[in-house]
Amino acid sequence: MFMAHSNGNRNAFGWIQMLLSLLLLLTLFPSAKQVYAASLFSDDFETASAFPYNSWTNASSNGSWSIVTDGTKAVSQTSTGNTFLATNGQSAWSNYTYSAKVKTGSTAVRNGIVARYQNSNNYYFLIMYNGSLLLNKKVAGSTSTIQQVSFTANTSTFYELKLEVNGTSLKGYVDGVLMVQGTEASLTSGKIGFYANGVSAFDEVLVDGNAPSSDTSAPSAITNLAAGNPTSSSVQLSWTAPGDDGNTGTASSYDVRYSLAPITDSNFSSASQAANEPAPLVSGTNQTFTVSGLNASTTYYFAIQTKDEAGNASAVSNSVSATSAAGTSGGGNTVNVSTSAQLDTAIANAAAGTTIVVADGTYTKSGSFSISNKNGTSASPITIKAANRNMAVISGSAYFTVTNSSYIVLEGFKFTNTGNSAIKLTSSSYIRMTRNHFRLTENGSSLKWLYIGGANSHHNRIDHNLFEEKHDLGNFITFDGSSTQVSQYDVVEYNHFRNIGPRATNEMEAIRVGWSEISMSDGYITLQYNLFEGCDGDPEIVSIKSGKNIFRYNTIRNSQGVVSSRHGNGNSFYGNFFLGDGTKAGLGGIRIYGQDHKIYNNYFEGLTGSGYDAAIAIDGGDVDTSGALNAHWRVYRAEITNNTLVNNVTGIEIGKNYSLAPVDSKIANNVIKGSAGKLINEYKAPVNMLYEGNIAFPTGTAAVGITATSSQVRQVDPLLSTVDELQKLSAGSPAINASSGTYTYITDDMDGHVRSGGADTGADEYSTAAVSRVPLNGASVGTNAP
Secondary structure, three states: OOOOOOHHHHHHHHHHHHHHHHHHHHHHOOOOOOOOEEEEEEEOOOOOOOOOOOOOEEOOOOOOEEEEEEOEEEEEEOOOOOOEEEEEOOOOOOOEEEEEEEEEOOOOOOEEEEEEEEEOOEEEEEEEEOOEEEEEEEEOOEEEEEEEEEOOOOOOOOEEEEEEEEOOEEEEEEOOEEEEEEEOOOOOOOEEEEEEOOOEEEEEEEEEEEEEOOOOOOEOOOOOOEEEOOOOOEEEEEEEOOOOEEOEOEOOEEEEEEEOOOOOOOOHHHOEEOOOOOOOOEOOOEEEEEEEOOOOOOEEEEEEEEEOOOOOEOOOOOOEEEEOOOOOOOOOOEEEEOOHHHHHHHHHHOOOOOEEEEOOEEEOOOEEEEEEOOEOOOOOOEEEEEOOOOOEEEOOOEEEEEEOOEEEEEEOEEEOOOOOOOEEEEOOEEEEEEOOEEOOOOOOOOOOOEEEEOOOOEOOEEEOOEEEEEOOOOOOEEEOEOOOOEOEOOEEEOOEEEEEOOOOOOOOOOEEEEOHHHOOOEOOOEEEOOEEEEEOOOOEEEEEEOEOOEEEOOEEEOOEEEEEEEEOOOOEEEOOEEEOOOOOOOEEEEEEOOEOOEEEOOEEEOOOOOHHHOOEEEOOEOEOOOOOOOOOEOOEOOEEEOOEEEOOOOOEEEOOOOOEOOEOOEEEOOEEEEOOOEOEEEOOOOEOOEEEOEEEEEOOOOEOOOOOOOOOEEEOOOOEEEEOOEEEEOOOOOOOOOOOOOOOOOOEOOOOOEOOOOOOOOOOOOOOOOOOOOOOOOOOOOOOOO
């Protein structure tokens, strides 16, 4: 039976109702004084027409980034086979939660998001890859996994990936579910970004951090920027520091830009960024900063943008100009040009010490920009450079020829020309071609993109260039010479070669060093620290057809064919990384013919080729010590020492093709591990072959392949462990101090560690010290690499 409450009970019941109502209101309408983490940054790309844009940066300086419509606008990345990074935010951001929608184009590639990005060698990243979700770190250039769990991504689905970085705690989420986590103290702050190893899409970026949610006030624009005190290579800027909010407090960072044209809001991001920008001082303080690295006798324009810790950016400052002083070295001068006719005139008038600065734009003509009988000096070269890297485009039928000249620098151009080599050097020396982008417009004809030939060609340098997308016959780089002598003492280094193909039967090597008719001459040419990716054009990725050349410290990723000593004697191949995905057909290593070659300290993994495309092919010959120069000369006295071969379809193949087996050669101190076939395969019995100190570890259906004593080939597990992307010796490996024989030219290992005591077997010398050489990626080489 229902009973009425007394007045006292009714009053108490009323107070309870009021309290409950008040709590509900507080839940629905939080106090304005309560502080929540702010949205430091967000982007849905709906206003973008290209990428990178606004404050986004292509941090790896590679990849094919664009804006696409995928439901809504999104960022797309379509290049493959490399690490591609795009970043945003502030290097001072410390504790934050970063999320983005990510869709991967293939489960076989690594795509995801980056947090606490400091530079290309230091960041955390959360990625989807090959049926897994991985929380990784890259610190001091070394990559390792913090935690990995099973996760299969659907290639038609956007997943929300989220990285929470708070102190030393890292947590990774997929669609709001905590999947991976760990503790890591290496990196305390840094930007956010996208990570792509192949086709991918990104959308709906959000960064929540510890800044007050009310901080939407940008710093004030600098209005009193001034420029003065010019030298031949620098200008001093001065201004009054703005604040964090308007003119109050202390801002977080400056972005100082300079250009050959007045700087406005619309072109600020395309101007050159100064190095080593200062930190802002407290509002109202006078600041100065010297912009260095400028050309002499050149008028520059300067502007500054200021940002706070929440990412709010000021308007661009007033733009000021100053003219650098005249140069004093070698009587040189600087000439600014903006038309093809002006460039021709400047070249004709150039002398030692002249710097020709080519403004942004397209330069075309019928014929070459001819540099003939022009000679700089070592201290005062003649420099022809783009004002802004890759913004001066050599197009149409235009190209450069350099004839009977020395000490010339060609820097920062983009070549899209057609029908002629981009640069043709004839009988010239000490010519440097640096930080150029070669992507010629093809017309179906065979063409050598960069050609070096002629009598007395020597000491030329090709460095920090990008060569890409070659699909007609011909080479990226061709070294010829006179009728009897190949060019000598040239250096090719820190270049990026990618996407040449499809496979041809001949004449499509990425690089050719010499040719048959001059193959008995010695080149002393060094190819080092270059990256080859998707170089599938020829059975020989690099074809060496001369003697005494060096191929070292290069990285070859997923490229069909081999690096070949096709003709010539006494070539050396060492410290290279040959890396394949284990599935793409025809991925090879090194193949040799001729006499006195050395192959050592190389690493081979995931290669699928055999025969001509074997991991290491000491091939047979069809002529002996004399015969046609375009024949396959019998191998004599090759030394194959201290290499590591892991999980390849083939190991070392001997005499697979032609009739004459190798003679007087050595296979020593190699580590070979595989699960199929013969790890050492003598197709023809070699003559007087020395085997010593090798370790072969067959698994699965594999076999050692030869009958050998334990001193020749030990069948034992080398106990390798994965470090970054390589398999190296672990502390208890039987390969440690196990090398045999004396090979005095082996003084270090593939990492740059000194070989000490009894050298270890294989390419790796066990050490806990920091490595100085690692497999190269797109950030290590090319036009924007250090």
